[in-house]
Amino acid sequence: MNRRGFLKMATGGAVGAALLQTEACRVPLQQQKAAKDVVPRLEIPTTCDMCVNKCSMIAIVEKGVLKKLNPNPENPKSKGMLCARGNAGIQQLYDTARIKHPMIRTGERGEGKWKVVGWDEALDFAAQKLSAIKEKYGPQGTLWSSSASFQEVFFRNLSQAFGSPNSVRHPTLCLASVNLAYSVTFGTVPSFDVQNARYIIMSGANRLESFITPDTMDLIDSTTERKARLIYLDPRFTKTAAKADEWYPIKPGTDLAFILAMLNVIISENRYNKEFVSTYCSGFEQLAEHVKQYTPDWAAEETQIPAKDIFRIAREFSDAAPRAIYYAGRRSSWSRDDFSMRRGQAILNAIVGNWDRQGGMVPNAKVELGELMFLPWDDPVAPRVDELDKNFPLAAKGDGVYLKLRENVLAGQPYPVKAWMIYKQDPMSAIPEQEKTLQMLRQMDFVGVIDIQMSDTAWYADVILPESTYLERLDPVEMLGGIRPVVLYRQPVVKPLHDTKPAFEIVQGLAKRLNLSQYFDYTMEQWIAEQVKPLPMDLPLDYMKKHGVYSPPQYPKYGSTLSPDHRFVTKSGKIELLSERLREAGYDPLPVYHQPSQVPEGKFRLVLGRHAFFTHASTSNNPWLNSFSPENALWIHPKPADSLGITDASLVEVASGVGSVRLKARVTPKIRTDCVFMQHGYGKRSPWLRLANSGGSDAQLIETAWDTVSGGAALHETFVKVRKV
C-alpha cells in the first residue's frame, strides 16, 4: 500500500468534512477576479529597440501602464519571438536609474555633479557651445557619433547641415569588415538562407549564444528540424558549440587558413560549380593558382584542425552546395586580417555557386519607401578628420573609422576637434583602450550626450539631453531588407514618464538655435506620411498603426539575379573572386594569409564575446537581464589555472599593455589553454549603472589595432597576463 492509500485509511472518518472544503476552493482565482473589475486592455503593435534587430511586438497596456510585451507573429522575420531583452524592455522604460531631466555638468568632468535644467537652458547651452567652437575651429571642429536607431537620420542630418564632415558610426566596431568583403565580391551584402541550408560552417560568429535574431531561430530550425549540419570553429565551447554537429577549437586568427585550404580542396578536386563560376565570376584562374599553396596539411599546422577533417568538410560543403553556407552573420573584426578572412568566406561561397539559391546566399529584397524631400545643405568643406581617403579608401564614408579617428583627434591632426556630440552610443565601453577614449573626452571643449541612461560616456559629458525610450516615442518608418523584407512601425505605447524628448525634437531644438531650422521644418507625422506613400494598401498609415509591420507576400523569391546578363554592382559587373577595386586601392586582390602573432610565453590571448541577454554594454544594467549574470568572469582552462594557483571564483588581475582589471576567475574546460575569455558590458564607471559596475571592463584591456582594409577594430589582438590577487 502506498503512502497515499495509508493516509486515506487512517483518516477515512474525515472524508465528509473534506468534501465540503475541496469544492469551495476549486473556483479559480482569476475567474473570481475577472468578474469584479475589468480593466481596459490595449494591445499596441510596435517595434522592439532593445537591440538592432527590430523584432515586431505587441505592447499590452492597462491604465497607461505597460504590462507586457508580446511577440507579434505578423513579422515574417521575427515571427513569434521576443528574446530576453525584448521582454525586459519594460524594465528599461521603468528603470529608476534613467536620466529623467536635461542636465548640465557643474563639477569637474566625471565628478558627477549635475544641475537639473529645463530643455531651453540645456539646448541653449549646447547650441552656444557648438557655435563657439564652429567660430573658432570651423564646423569640422565638431565630431558627431551615433549608432543605428530609427531616429539616427535626424542626428546625422544635423551634423551635415552644421557643416561637419566628421560623423562616425559603429560599423568599424562591428561588421565593417564583413560588409566590405561581401561588397567588393558581390557588390552587395547578401542574407544567408540558413533556414533552408543543409550544411553550415560558422567561424568568427557565435550565433546561438551571442545574439538572438531571426537567423538564430532559423539556424535552430534547420539544424534540428531539417537536419542541417553545423560545423563550428571557435576557441571557446559556446552555446553554439553545444548545438553544433562538429566543434573545432581553432587556433584564434587562423580561420583564413582553414578557408583557403577548403578552397584548395574544392578547386583541386574540381568540386566547384564550373557553370556558375564561368557565367558569373571573374578571376577564377588567378584564384586557382593562388590557393595552390594552401594545402590542408599546411592549414592543419596553422589551425590545429586535422587535415582529414578539412578535406572532409570541404567535400561535404561542396556536395551540399548550393544549400551550403559559410555563414557571415553579424560580428566584430577579430584580427588585423579580418577583412581577408571574410573575403575568403565570400569567395568560398561564390565558387560552389550558392548565390541567390534556396539555402544559400540571397541578395536582399527591399520594399520601397517614400522620402520627404527637402533641399539639403551644402557639403562640408573640410576633409574627414580620420582621413579616410588616405587611410581606408574603401571604407564607408559616412561611417568613418573609429580607432583611426580617435588617434587623429588625440594628435590634433589634421586639425583640432573640440566638440563631441554623441547619440545612442557609449564610446567609453564600446571602443578598445578606454584610457584613450577618456583622454579624447577630456581634450574636448564640449561634450553633449543624447541617451536614455547615464552611460560611462554620459558620465563625462557637459550636457545630457535625455531621450524618450522606444516605448514612449513615435519613430520614422523603417524598412528592413532581406530574404523577406519588412516595413516596421514604432509608435508610443505610453506617454513619456519623464522630462524627455525624442531625438527628432532634440535635433529640431538644436537646429533652431543653430539657425538651421530650414532643414528640419517638418513634423514626424509629415515625414512618416511621405514614407508610407508607396506602400500598396489604401490607407498605409492606418495599416501600419494596426499591424505594426508590413511584409510583401511575394517573398521569399530566389534566383532573380541568376541570368547571364545580370550585372553585379562591381567594377567588372561579375562576382569578383579577384577584386579589381582592391587592386586599385593597393591591397591584395586575393586573400593572402598572414600568420597571426603568437601568444607570448606566460600570456594569454584575450578573446571576447557576449551573451544574447545583453546588447553590447547597453543592457547590462537592466535588473531582469543582469540577474542572469550579475558580473563577468575570466574564463580560464583548468590547466593554466592550476599552474597559476587560480581556483574557481578566486579574484584575478588581468593586465594587458594598456590597462588592467580585476574580476573573478571561472575555471572551465570550455576554453583553449592559450586563451582567456571575458564577457563584454561590465566594469562600468558610471555610478548610475549600479548593477553593471561589477566585474571587469574589456574596453580597459583591449589594445588599439585595426583591420587594415576596413578599419574595423581588431578585438583579438591583445595578450594579457593573469595573476591571482
Add this chain to the structure above:
Amino acid sequence: MKSFRKLGKNLGVLAVASLVFAGLLALVPLSTSRAGQKGNEAKGKFYFKQTCKSCHIKGEKGGEVTPLNKTQAQWQSYFAKGKHMKGTEPLTKYMTPEQLNDALTFLYNHAVDSPQPETCGK
C-alpha cells in the same frame, strides 16, 4: 544655285555653330568629368528625385531610372552629351548646370559599378 549658296552659307554657319557647340560640348564633359565627383551628392539626389523622378518611375512615360541603370562612365558620357529624350532636348531645360552637376554626382556615386559599401542599421 542661289539657294545652294544660301544653303552652303547656312551650312557654313551651321558648321561654325556646330563647331562652336562641339567645342563647348567638349568643355562641358571636361568640366563635368572633373566635377562629377565634386558636386553635392545630397542635393543631387534631391534634384534627381524632384525632377527626373516625376517621369522616370515605373509605369510613367519615362520608364524607371535609378543610378543603377548605368555605369559611372555611362553616366558621365550621358551628362556630357547633355541630351534628353533620345537627344531631342537639352538637359538644361530641366536643371541649371550646377544642379545637373549635383545630380550627376549622385548618379555617379551610386552607379552600377560604384563601390557599394553597405552599413548597419538599414
Add this chain to the structure above:
Amino acid sequence: MKTIEWQYLIVSYLFLGGLSAGLYFVSALTELFRKDDDSAQEHIARLGALLASWPVMLGCTLLVFDLGHWYRAYKLFLHFRWESPMSIGSWLLMLFIGISLIYAYGWTSRDGREHFFGRLPRRLRFLGILNVDVAPWRRPLAIAGLPVSVGVAIYTGVLLGAVQSRPFWNTNLVAQLFLFSALSSGCALLILVLAMRSRKFEMYQFRSLYLLDVCFLTLEFFIVVPYFIHGELSVEAVRESLKLVLGGPFTMVFWVFLMGLGLVLPWAIEVREVVPLFLTHVQLLPRMGVATPSPAGASVSVVSELSALAPPANKLHFSRGWAVAAALLVLVGGVLVRYIFVFAGQMSAIR
C-alpha cells in the same frame, strides 16, 4: 530553486510538539497504572499533566510565525483535508491541546483554584463557574488523551514521511522514530525536573521513568538500524539520500552527536542506573513503591537487610548528576533527530 524552507522554527516545533505528547503519554500511563497510594507515581502523573500543554502551545506559536501569514493561521481550521498530513495535524494539535489543558486542570489543587477564582476582579467573577473539580475525570481523560498524544507524536513524523519527493523521509520508519523519540523526550524532561526539584522522594522511586526511557531509546535504536538497512536496499534515490548521513554534511552530527551522545550514552547511563535494582532482589520491587519520606535512612535500611545479595549500598543510590546528564542528553538527542531529519530531508531529492 532548491531552498531549505523549513528551518529552526519547524525543528523547534517538531521537538516541542513531540515533547508535549511524550509528557502526556507518560503522565497518562502512570495515572492509569499507578497504585492509589503511590505518591511518587502520582507526583509523576501530576507533573507530566501540568507540563504537557505548554511546549506544544509554544511550538504551535512558533509554527504560526513560520507561516507566510501568521494571521491567516485560522484558515487551517476552515478546512479539513484528510489527504494533507498538515491539515490532520493541525486539527490533532487543537484536540490535543484542548484535552491536555482539561487534563491539566484536573490535576490542579482545590486550594489553588479557590485562591485563583477568589482573587478575580468583580467583573470576571462569573468565571467562577469554571471552578469545577475535574479530578474524577483524570482517568477517562488519560484514556481519551493517550491515542491523541500518540497521534501528535507520530504525526510529526508522518508529516515528513508522507512526502514522496524526499527519499530521506519517505519511509514509515520516520514516523516511528519520531514517536519514540517524542515519548523518550517526555520521560527525559520528567526525569530532569524531578532530579532538579524533588527533595521529597528518593530517586529510585522513579524507576518506571527510567524503564520507559530505556525502552523508548532501545526502540529508537532498533528503528535507526532498519532505517539504514531498508534504505540501502531501496531505490537509488533513497541510497543517494542516505549519503547525507553516511558521508555527507550530516555524518558527524548524526553519528557522534545524535547516535553517540543523544542515544547510546544516555541509554548506557540509564541502564547502569536501573539494572542494579533488578539484580538486588525481586521482592524489592513492590516495596520500592512504598513512600519512604526520610531520604537516606530508609533506603539504606532496606538495602542492609539484603546486604548479602545486594551490590554495594552506594550503587543503589540514584545519582542526581547522572540523571540530569542522561535526561539532558536525551533531550538534545530529541532536538537533533528533528534537526537532522528536517534539514537532510529537504536536501534529499529524486534525481
Add this chain to the structure above:
Amino acid sequence: MAMRTKRYALAIDAKKCIDCKACVVACRAENGVPLGKSRNWINEELRGDWPKLMEVFEPEQCHHCEAPACVRVCPTGASYQRADGVVAVNPSECVGCRYCMIACPYDARFFREDLGVVEKCDLCAHRLDRGELPACVETCPSKVRIFGDLNDPTSEIHQILEKRQYRLKKREAGTGPQIYYLL
C-alpha cells in the same frame, strides 16, 4: 484518474534550447515574479572533457502532474488543480506553510517573502482563459515548448507525442508529471 475534457500539457524539445532566458524574462513580466525567484528555469549540464565536450540545456517548470503532491499536502486547499489539468495556487487561501514546496519533486515552487505566499507556474492560466498561449511558450525564439490539449487529437502536442518518443522526469515520485521531454 478523473476524466477530463481538456488536459493541458507541455512538450519540450530541449535540443532546440539555447539557454537564451527569454522564457524566464517573459514569465517574470507576465506574472510579476520578483527578482531572485523564478517560475521557470533552464537546467544546464556539461559533460565530457576537452575537447570532447557536450552541454545540454533543458527548460523546466511545474509539471502540472496528474496526481500533484503539492495539492495533496496543502492543508487549506490553496493549491488546486483545474479541470483542464493546470495546477495553480489561490494566494488568498495560502497560509505560507511551504509544505507544498517540500512535497514537489521538481522544486517548481517558490515562496514570496513579500506576499507570504507560495507561487508557481500556472501555465499563465489567465492567458489560457483568454485563448492565448502561456508567455514562455509564445515568446520562445527557437520554439522549444509545444503547448496544447492532450485530449484533442488534432492538437500539435497530441500529434507530436504520437510520433516521437519522450521522457518524463522523476516518474518514480508517482505524481504523473505532464511535461513531455522529446527525445
